[in-house]
Amino acid sequence: MPLSLQLKNIPNSYLAATDSSRYKSGRLEILDYTTYESFSYESSNPKPINKRAIVYLPYGYTPEKKYPIVYVSHGGWSNETTIMGTPHSPRPFKFIIDHAIENHDIVPMIIVNLTYNNTSEQDSSDFNLAIELTERYHNELINDLIPAVESTYSMYASSTSPEDLKASRKYRAFSGFSMGSVNTWRTFEYALDYFAYFNPMSGSISASAHTLARLAHRVNDEFIIYALSGTNDFAYSSFREQINSLSQLEPDTFRLEDNLFFRVRQGASHDYAALCDYTYNALGAFWKDI
Numbered sequence: 001m002p003l004s005l006q007l008k009n010i011p012n013s014y015l016a017a018t019d020s021s022r023y024k025s026g027r028l029e030i031l032d033y034t035t036y037e038s039f040s041y042e043s044s045n046p047k048p049i050n051k052r053a054i055v056y057l058p059y060g061y062t063p064e065k066k067y068p069i070v071y072v073s074h075g076g077w078s079n080e081t082t083i084m085g086t087p088h089s090p091r092p093f094k095f096i097i098d099h100a101i102e103n104h105d106i107v108p109m110i111i112v113n114l115t116y117n118n119t120s121e122q123d124s125s126d127f128n129l130a131i132e133l134t135e136r137y138h139n140e141l142i143n144d145l146i147p148a149v150e151s152t153y154s155m156y157a158s159s160t161s162p163e164d165l166k167a168s169r170k171y172r173a174f175s176g177f178s179m180g181s182v183n184t185w186r187t188f189e190y191a192l193d194y195f196a197y198f199n200p201m202s203g204s205i206s207a208s209a210h211t212l213a214r215l216a217h218r219v220n221d222e223f224i225i226y227a228l229s230g231t232n233d234f235a236y237s238s239f240r241e242q243i244n245s246l247s248q249l250e251p252d253t254f255r256l257e258d259n260l261f262f263r264v265r266q267g268a269s270h271d272y273a274a275l276c277d278y279t280y281n282a283l284g285a286f287w288k289d290i
Contacts, residue, residue, distance in 0.1 A: 007228075007263050007281050014099040015092050024059040024102045028087045028094060031055050031112075033148035035140045038118045038133055049119060053145060054080050054087075055153065056094065056111035058101050063154045068171040068287045069110040071141070071187075071195075072279070073134075075178030075203070077125045080115040083275065093276045097283075106284045112149050114141070116183055124179065134183040138190035146194065166193045169219075173197035173286055177275040178235065188225070189215060198225045199282040202235040202270055204242040213250040221253050226261045226285055228278035230268025240264075261285075 017023060031053045036046035058067070074082045085091035100106045116130070116137045117123040124130050147160040157168040165172075172195050176184040181203025188198050189207055192215055216223060225246075229239045243262045246254035254260040263281065268274045 007265060007277075008105070008284065010096055010277060010280050011099070014096045017090075017095050017098070024098065026056055026058045026061070026094070026098050026101065028084060028090060029055045029057065030087065031148060031152060033144055035144040038136045038140070041136065041139045051115065051140075052080060053115075053149065054084060054113040055149065056084055056097065056113070057153070058108035058110070059098065060108070061110075061154075066154055066156050066171075067108060067110045068173070068290065069112065069149070069153075069155050070173040070175055070197075070199075070283060070286075071112045071114055071145075073114055073116060073137075073174070073176035073180035073183040074124065075176070075180045075275075076127065076130055078115075079117055079121050079124070080113045082113075083279075084111065084113050092272075093279070096276055096280055100280060100284065105280075107287050107290060109283065109287070110149075110153055110155065112145070114145060116179075127179075130179050131182065134179065134186050137183055138187060141187065142191055142194060169194050170196040170222075171287070171290075173199060173283075175199035175201075175279055175282060176203070177201040177278065178203045178270065181235075181239075188212065188223075192216065192219055192223065196223050197286050198223065199279065200225065200227050200239075201275065201278045201282075202229045202233050202239055204235070204239045209245045209249040209254070212246065213253040216253050221259065224259055224261070224286070225254070226263070226282045228263045228265065228282065230265040230270075230274050232267055233270045233274065235270060236264075 040046045084094040116133045151160050156171040158164045174187040174195050181200040184200040185205040229236045247256045
């Protein structure tokens with residue numbers, strides 16, 4: 001799983017759509033699915049709720065071809081539309097991905113913009129509630145969202161059975177910025193059997209390096225963590241501390257420049273521009289061998 005050693009800058013031309021007659025534009029779709037209210041999910045009487053994801057399909061998408069897939073989590077004060085927008089109102093990161101695929105910066109892939117918001121779009125604006133929701137999100141992710149997405153679109157899994165989803169984990173990634181990064185670490189913690197690539201950005205958790213190492217052994221340490229942050233980011237120090245603890249306390253499991261990569265953007269802050277920069281670089285590093 002070779003990864004790029006240096007951060008790339010997003011070309012200015014990638015930040016906006018161009019003439020559609022010359023522009024290989026992917027498309028956004030809304031995928032509705034049913035899940036359960038997070039706090040009752042594991043109870044004997046869970047409450048059904050309806051949710052949606054915004055799914056990005058690359059230009060030329062066809063069910064005759066298999067695609068790697070990335071599940072992308074937003075941060076605080078956000079929802080499933082924050083990163084790429086909607087079919088009728090796309091945001092700059094959608095254009096960046098269009099250009100990046102057209103110019104072979106990244107391979108054609110499906111991107112699922114999810115939300116850990118529970119019963120209200122305001123849930124992510126409550127820090128303590130968001131922490132609890134990301135801790136529980138794996139239930140919805142594994143049991144409801146992934147089967148809904150991967151029974152609809154063409155991925156590498158032969159079916160949506162747990163066995164087939166686990167067997168195709170090397171073609172599945174989870175990415176998130178800020179509270180979405182917390183969600184990424186929680187996905188490593190609770191759903192490592194289903195994902196091989198992780199892109200946490202500027203957000204850490206309290207789980208110890210020893211705990212995460214024990215979990216990693218379940219998959220024979222076969223994973224990639226591509227972590228990014230910026231020197232002007234308020235979360236940088238704690239995030240760097242978590243990466244350092246992994247590599248220093250469990251160096252046989254979390255091997256720098258092998259399965260653990262940490263990239264730092266000088267001067268970058270905790271904002272949408274950083275999210276776009278980091279995610280563009282991470283997705284450009286994944287799946288270069290397919």
